[in-house]
Amino acid sequence: MNKDLIQKVLKFRNERNWEQFHNPKDLAISLSLEASELLENFQWKTNEEAIEENSENIKDELADVLIYSILLAEKLDLNIEDIIENKLEKNSQKYSVEKAFNSKKKYTDL
Structure with a gap:
């Protein structure tokens, strides 16, 4: 930021x-x-x-x-940049491109 x-x-x-x-x-x-x-x-x-x-x-x-x-x-x-980057990393684990692409489902439903 x-x-x-x-x-x-x-x-x-x-x-x-x-x-x-x-x-x-x-x-x-x-x-x-x-x-x-x-x-x-x-x-x-x-x-x-x-x-x-x-x-x-x-x-x-x-x-x-x-x-x-x-x-x-x-x-x-x-640090705003650090917490956003950390959250993006967590989200990338929950929402892999392969599973989440073009889907609005929650990660628990993928």
Whole structure:
């Protein structure tokens, strides 16, 4: 992940003295709430309708989800690149190309 972007997020937080409110529990709750707000854009709509009608709001809510993810990773002293690469490796074991290609099944059903 771009280190400059992470630093911008942290600078924004620090300039407002918000770190005092950012414990892992509350950041995880905020992340979930923002993900729910992202989902609201798609409720009762087709993909096409949601994107056409709510494109800007979808971008804003997705940005909030990503920002809270950055803040939570920072608070837990986790390297975003490392944890993503680790998860991709785990997923590659669960979802081998041979078994998972062109399938939407969960790895336990492959």
